[in-house]
Amino acid sequence: MRLYRRPPRLAHALSCAAVALMLSPAFLRAVLVAPHAVFMDHRSRTGQVFLVNTSTEPEEVSIELKFGYPATDSTGTVFIRLIDQPDSTEPSAAAWIKAYPKRMVLAPGQRQVVRLLATPPAGLPDGEYWSRIIATSRGSKVAVVGADSGVSAGLSLELRTIISLTYRKGEVHTGVSVTDFRASREGDSLVVWFGAERQGNAAYLGTLGYRLLDAGQHVRGEWETPVAVYHSLARRYVFPLDSVPAGRYTVLMSLTTARGDLDQRNILPAAPVTRTVDLETR
Amino acid sequence: MRFAVLLIGWLAGQCLVPTASWGQGTGGRPLSALSRQMLDFGTLFSGTPASVSRFDALHAGQFELRGAKGTEVRVDLGLPPVMTAAGGAKLPLKFTAGDGGYARDGIIATASPFDPRAPLVTTLSENGRLYLFLGGTATPAAKQSAGTYAGTVTVTIAYTGS
Amino acid sequence: MGRPAAVLLLAALPLLGGPARVHAQAAATASLLATARIDNTAVTVGQLNNLNFGVVVPGTPSTVAPKTALAGKFVIHGSKNAEVRVTFALPTVLQTGAFSMPISFADDPVAGRMGCHRNQDQQSNCTAYTPSTALLIRIRNNPPPQNTYYVWIGGKVSPALGQRAGTYTGTVTLTAVYTGN
Numbered sequence: 111m112r113l114y115r116r117p118p119r120l121a122h123a124l125s126c127a128a129v130a131l132m133l134s135p136a137f138l139r140a141v142l143v144a145p146h147a148v149f150m151d152h153r154s155r156t157g158q159v160f161l162v163n164t165s166t167e168p169e170e171v172s173i174e175l176k177f178g179y180p181a182t183d184s185t186g187t188v189f190i191r192l193i194d195q196p197d198s199t200e201p202s203a204a205a206w207i208k209a210y211p212k213r214m215v216l217a218p219g220q221r222q223v224v225r226l227l228a229t230p231p232a233g234l235p236d237g238e239y240w241s242r243i244i245a246t247s248r249g250s251k252v253a254v255v256g257a258d259s260g261v262s263a264g265l266s267l268e269l270r271t272i273i274s275l276t277y278r279k280g281e282v283h284t285g286v287s288v289t290d291f292r293a294s295r296e297g298d299s300l301v302v303w304f305g306a307e308r309q310g311n312a313a314y315l316g317t318l319g320y321r322l323l324d325a326g327q328h329v330r331g332e333w334e335t336p337v338a339v340y341h342s343l344a345r346r347y348v349f350p351l352d353s354v355p356a357g358r359y360t361v362l363m364s365l366t367t368a369r370g371d372l373d374q375r376n377i378l379p380a381a382p383v384t385r386t387v388d389l390e391t392r
Numbered sequence: 393m394r395f396a397v398l399l400i401g402w403l404a405g406q407c408l409v410p411t412a413s414w415g416q417g418t419g420g421r422p423l424s425a426l427s428r429q430m431l432d433f434g435t436l437f438s439g440t441p442a443s444v445s446r447f448d449a450l451h452a453g454q455f456e457l458r459g460a461k462g463t464e465v466r467v468d469l470g471l472p473p474v475m476t477a478a479g480g481a482k483l484p485l486k487f488t489a490g491d492g493g494y495a496r497d498g499i500i501a502t503a504s505p506f507d508p509r510a511p512l513v514t515t516l517s518e519n520g521r522l523y524l525f526l527g528g529t530a531t532p533a534a535k536q537s538a539g540t541y542a543g544t545v546t547v548t549i550a551y552t553g554s
Numbered sequence: 555m556g557r558p559a560a561v562l563l564l565a566a567l568p569l570l571g572g573p574a575r576v577h578a579q580a581a582a583t584a585s586l587l588a589t590a591r592i593d594n595t596a597v598t599v600g601q602l603n604n605l606n607f608g609v610v611v612p613g614t615p616s617t618v619a620p621k622t623a624l625a626g627k628f629v630i631h632g633s634k635n636a637e638v639r640v641t642f643a644l645p646t647v648l649q650t651g652a653f654s655m656p657i658s659f660a661d662d663p664v665a666g667r668m669g670c671h672r673n674q675d676q677q678s679n680c681t682a683y684t685p686s687t688a689l690l691i692r693i694r695n696n697p698p699p700q701n702t703y704y705v706w707i708g709g710k711v712s713p714a715l716g717q718r719a720g721t722y723t724g725t726v727t728l729t730a731v732y733t734g735n
Contacts, residue, residue, distance in 0.1 A: 140600025142437055144593055146633060146732045162440050164598060180733045187690055188733045189639060221442055242731075261610045263648050263655065263711050263722045265626075269599045270729040315734065336636065338734035345735070371595065371633035427586035437596045438698040453586050475588055483590060530590050534699035538594040542587050550581035 137165040141216070141247040143271045148243065149376040150207070150228060152279035157226035159209075159243060159273075163216035171216055171247045173209040173224055175275065177202035178242040179313070179340035186303060186346025190272060192242065203239035203277045206230050228277060236280030238312035240340065245271045276376075278312065284378045285309035286316075286339050286365060288385055293361040295391040300331065300349045302361065307342045314339040315369055315377050320347070321362040322354065322389070330354050336369060351391075359389040421460040421520065425549050429454040431526055436483075439534035446493040446527035449500050453526035456498075457549045461520045464554045467494075467512040472543035475530065483541040486529045493525035500525050513552060522549075594698060595633060599730045603627035605709055610655075613715035619665035620708040621677055628705045629675075630730050632693040639731045640689040640705060642669075645724030648711065655722045656712045659685050670706040677706055690733075 142162040150157040163169045177200060178192035196202040207228045214222055230239075247269045290305025300322065308314050315338050322331035333349045365383040368374070431453030436442050444451045459465060469492070474482040493503030496517030503525050506512045516522050526545060605626030607616050618624045630638055647654040659668045661684055669685030670677065673694035683689060685707045694702050711722075 137600040137602060138604060140598055142440060142596045142598040144435070144437055144596035146595050146597045146636070147734065160435060160437070160593075160596070162437060162442075162596075164440055164600065180735055187688075188637065188735050189688065190731045190733065219441065219443075221440075260719050261612055261655070261713050261717050261722070262720075263607045263610050263616075263657070263713075265605055265645075265648075266723060266725045267601055268643075268725055268727040269601070270727060271597055271599050272729065272731040273597065274732065274734055334635075336735055343735075371636055423580065423582040425582040425584035427584050430586050431588040433588070433590035435593050436590050438592065438594055440596075442590075453588065455584060455586065457582070459582075470585075472588065475590055483592065485588060526586075528588065532590075532592055535697065536592050536594075537697075538592050541590045541592065543589075544585050545588055546583055546585040548581060548583045 139249050139267055139269060140164045141169055141171060141245065141269060143245050143273060146273050147372055148226065148273065148275045150226060150277045155228040159224045159226065161216065161222045161224060161245060163218055163220050166218045167249055168218065169216045169247045169249060171245060172213045174244040175204045175207055175209060175241045176244060177204040177240065179240055180338055182344045186344060188345065190242065201237060201239045202241065203275065204241040207241060207275065207277065234279055238282050239277040241275040243273050243275050282312040282378060283310040284312040284314045285380045286314045286383060288383060290344060291363055291385045291387055293387050293389045295351060295389065298351055300351045302347045304347065305344045306339045308339045312378050314380060315372065316365055316367040317369060319364045323360045323362060325358055336371060356391045359391065361387050361389050423459040423549050423551065425455060425457050425547050428456050431528060431545060433530045436530055436532050438532050438536040441529055441531040443529040444527045446491055446525045447500060448527065453545055455524040455547045457522040459516050459520050461518055462515055464513065464515050464552045466550050466552050467524065468548045469508045470546035471508060472545065475541035475543035477539040477541045481537050481539065483536060484531045485543060486531060491527040495523045496521060498523040597732060598631040599728065600629050602629055605707060607711050610711060610713050612713045612717040615710055615712040617662060617665050617710040618708040620668055620670040620706040625706040625708045628728060630703045631701050634693055634697060634701045635695040636693045637733045637735045638691055638693060638703065639733055640691060641729045642685045642707065643727035644686055645726065648722035648724040650720035650722045653718045653720060655717060657724060658710045659707065662710060665708060668708045671704065673703050675704055680706060
């Protein structure tokens with residue numbers, strides 16, 4: 111029996127480091143953030159995010175909350191609209207949800223739980239409130255490769271991972287109205303424009319499915335994509351049409367609140383939506 | 393999934409209820425063993441190993457052993473090589489020399505180390521108590537499927553007669 | 555019945571039936587549970603290679619193309635088929651004290667576009683792009699560990715003829731945003 115004793119933190123860090131060295135992939139730098147979508151409610155007012163340094167060097171990680179939501183630009187591409195000072199009409203939770211700790215240094219292999227604590231203003235109306243969680247990690251070293259003397263160049267790296275945070279209070283409901291649905295063939299691709307406005311007081315989280323049906327109603331192509339409508343969305347989707355011959359087709363769109371990547375208990379139900387549009391290709 | 397949760401709940405109940413088993417030995421005072429806290433790895437991620445320190449008061453496994461004051465006992469731990477999910481998926485577990493701790497006063501921070509893979513021979517305290525603390529490492533595979541996993545750690549305590 | 559309630563109810567069942575006692579001669583046993591929950595909703599952003607310019611010679615620009623072994627290499631692991639927007643904030647100069655050296659990630663007449671991406675680790679077959687622009691990608695539709703997306707970046711440093719000796723550094727910021735779409 112060995113009688114040495116190490117301080118607990120050191121022992122823990124050493125064991126984590128040893129395991130990380132043995133088993134993790136060959137990351138120079140890496141931070142795991144989980145889950146990719148955080149849901150909180152007004153009853154518990156708490157949430158958590160896990161951070162794990164999966165690399166072999168220490169990582170300094172900071173956590174920031176900022177209001178934001180997915181939106182689309184004129185080309186139909188999604189981006190996250192981050193707003194530092196949202197006006198009072200925006201359902202921002204960024205100002206009243208705090209993360210603890212906000213800054214930390216993670217040893218290789220170390221896991222850290224970041225607690226989220228909400229202190230919403232009195233009289234907060236029922237509804238859904240949003241923020242984005244930004245986890246920024248910085249390594250402890252600048253990678254420099256070169257001669258000992260002379261001119262050498264190196265880059266340090268910041269990794270920022272941005273995930274969603276949703277806070278729900280009281281009665282929340284969602285839905286979506288389709289404002290645009292067009293399809294065309296461009297080269298060897300099917301291009302679909304999908305526009306939607308959110309209904310209710312909560313973001314619509316669902317799955318958008320497309321089926322390409324020929325004149326005999328046979329399925330010639332099928333695609334599926336998660337969709338999130340916070341305010342409105344005008345997306346352009348491109349799908350390959352490699353083996354589909356010219357002819358007359360129908361594109362069937364279906365929108366449901368099933369999501370494979372999220373716990374279904376966090377998904378608000380809404381009536382399914384279907385639309386069709388004709389497509390003629392040459 | 394619900395079945396898995398129920399199964400884990402039932403198993404947890406079996407293990408965490410003070411299921412003291414006992415035997416008669418030295419001085420006629422029965423030996424007893426009870427589990428005080430499960431070894432809880434919490435939430436883990438595929439391909440990312442995680443350790444629980446034996447000093448971790450919230451997550452380390454904890455046993456309380458009772459018997460005749462100041463007598464020598466032998467303690468054996470049965471350590472599972474894996475934790476298992478309801479569907480049969482296995483999550484490897486590893487215990488090393490530093491993962492066991494024992495204390496006569498129940499204070500985890502000052503517990504003495506022991507190798508949980510080997511028998512521990514020691515004496516009970518002056519009030520007939522011995523506390524064990526257990527850490528370990530779970531090593532989820534890169535392909536580890538999501539779900540709840542559980543395994544059983546057993547402790548056996550016996551008087552040595554010394 | 556909620557999950558916690560169900561767990562508590564079942565946890566209490568042994569109490570109702572009485573503890574499972576095992577009698578032995580001068581021995582006693584007990585057991586505890588080791589538990590863990592595997593969560594596969596994590597997103598990991600990692601760097602696998604540094605962008606490596608090697609030895610820099612004053613007066614001679616040094617270019618690393620994104621399809622070479624010296625390129626910076628990044629991988630994102632996430633939920634399969636999840637959409638992630640990847641952006642780089644790139645420096646225009648590297649500095650040491652008050653001295654600077656230009657660095658560029660713009661399209662190069664010889665090396666081409668300085669970024670490259672693919673959902674698998676196949677650098678030679680990756681799709682070129684300009685790394686100063688946003689990249690909207692979809693994680694490979696496979697369970698871990700094949701739930702990947704790879705990005706490579708090259709760059710060009712242009713030390714002046716009389717470039718002062720020293721270690722010139724700058725910061726690259728890679729941002730990966732889950733769009734939820």
